[in-house]
Amino acid sequence: MSSLAWIDFDEAERQRAQRIMELFQEREARDELGLGAIRDSIADHLFPGTSTIQTRLRYMLFVPWLFQMLEGSNAGPVELAGQARTLENKLANSLKAGGETTGIIGRDAGADLKRLPSSVYWSGLGAWGIRLFPGSTDNLFSSIRHLRGRQALGSEDAALEDRGSRIWAQSLPARPQSLLEAANFRLTFEEAEFIVDRLVAQQPHSLLTFLARNGGGGADCRYIWEHPHLADFPQNARAVVGHSETFANVMHGASLLYNLLLSDLREMSEWSADYQTRLQQWRDGLDMPAIQAWSLDAFWQAIDHPAHRIQPAAKKFVADWLSLVQSGNIREEAHAPSVLVVTDRERRLKAGQSRFTNRAVRDRWTGASGVERLSFRWNQAKSHLRDIANAD
Template sequence: MSSIGWIDFSSTDRKRVHEVLALMKEPGTLDELGFGQLRDAYADTLFPGFSTVQTRARYFLAVPKIMLDWADLTDAKRRRRPLDDYLKMAENEFAKTLKTNYDAARLEPEGVIGHTVVEQGGVARRPSSTYWNGLRVFEIVRAQSSLAEFCRYWRRDGDAQEAVSSEEGTDDAGQRFESAVRRPPGSRGDWPVGLTLTLDVDEARFLRERFTLARGLDNTVCAQLLSNDLAASALSDDYASFAAFSKWAAGQCSLGPTCRDNIAAAQRFSLAVEGAHIVFNRLIAKGIDDNRLHSLCDELYAGWRATVKVAGIFRPGADLEWLSVAEAGGTRVKRRTIEFLERWNVLNEADAPKLSDLDSLVRTQAVDNKPARSLLIKLPHERADWYGMRALDYRWQTVRRMLKDIVEVLPC
């Protein structure tokens, strides 16, 4: 039996580890070939503030309400129960409240974080951690610190903090405060009777404002869709995959050119490396003698070759374009991945690349990426429909869920 351990220095480190572990439970997300850094760099450009482990938009409102509830306590009560302890208690209570309300309404608790474990010790993946980066990106919480650092500061000097109320128009930018929480609509007092994850109109307007007007978001996908009244159209089932969405977005002239260019660049990278994942699965199929998977890979490979040829994906310098998003965002990409992409581009510029060369390149990359843990070394004992990634999604499914929560009550 094996186990995983780590040393973390902040809640940001802890969040990253939990997200990786969560991704390991989701099909199609395992980074067998080492492209995760670039995938995340594209996702951060397109969809900053969102992550694949977020569920529903209400948590962007619930976490700051809980923090403000703590700030409204008396000095003595805050000293007895510091913010980090209060968050843990209140988030568990929130999960219980939602579960009770969904059960009473005979509804499935879709997206309710921790609804299956609230009676067994509480929520493991807490909303405050999962949504913390987004709360900062959308300036709902004005802080550069990690959640742990934020809580420690309030523990030390909670009396000095000031909550900023957008409802009452008391946001004075000149006021001195080192940590500030923007008050969402309707966040005073107890949770409303029968509360679910469905937003009301004021809450949806608040989130639309935060998703579009926070600094640095002008060219992001969510801001552009909401600002140009395209969110409802983008949520069509026809555009559920990122590939379909990117094709639709290319024809939307009201989207800013930078946004459209970023979407197109992300789709080109997805197409480029999709072939590597097909080759990877074909190698596994050979290793475990899975004729069904091998035939599927042959079929997918032929279709992929036709698609990338028409789209002109492989050409001199294409690998530098794929890597440019990492350079722009300050993401360090491993040398072996840079060299793989360069060689992958060169091989695939040919009309009919030698399959043996592609196999050898992908095998080397997979083994170098995960040495003894690579599925090409430690072949799977149980057969699956697919191993690792295929087409990249870039958090589009998460953003669709968030936009749907807004559009359902505030058509836009």
């Protein structure tokens, strides 16, 4: 039996490891061809602090409020973790009592919930400057007594220690009295203003901040590059959006071909016919002038992000596939260059677990892996922006 344990490096390393674990849980993160670091680099430029497993924006306040309820406890770290879990489960019941039916984390799982709201939103709370404490939730539970002791210093020393002992942003709105009785997802004006202020302070150059400040919650487009006010985006954000559109469109074909090849190997004729149709639709919909003019060097420079390491092999795969797309040489026949590029990439990534070489693994395949065009967390950002716009 194998297990995975945290190694207590710095918070950046911990968050990087957690992102890897989330690949196994997030639907959009199905990363059969190793494009995850590229996808996440783009998403973190445009919509930092978001995640595909986030639901509603008010959790960015729910989590601090629940944890504030623990700060006066004399319990040890293990007991605090248990108390936090209990509070987060009570919150799910409170949201149901408040009339919410969707977006509730743990609505059906109850006490068996695996991913607590705190773990889903913890990274975003730090990225937006709502959480000032630099460590994990476990680090916090181990440090609460120490932090409380620093806050109890004399007035002169406390002023010097104040910033280092605070866990949450000082302007965090007050916790509603009915939080654990009948809660809902609707933000108050004060809460929405606080979140926007945090974004402005911590993520001033992100597209998420621009849209939050300028009422970007009304656009119901499927992809960010279809936004009706794209021309008004800041220049840098507009450039990243342009790159993301071309990247998503180009690499979508590789994902469709991957699924077609597996369907053929499984001898699933209906699946194969569907992917053949979708692959042809993809070919017909390509903006070839834009793809011919696309600069990979400019792309890599624009999306470079300190939190993500894009491996040379991933860059080579993108370059090889792009070259085939630009030459119009995307074919499904055995030994075609496009087939070899896709199958070789998957084999190198998965080794003995490759679906192309491992019959048992292939037979467990259910017919769809990463077939949706990448949207770079726009759905989550759109939901959050809508919650800001609907504050009252």
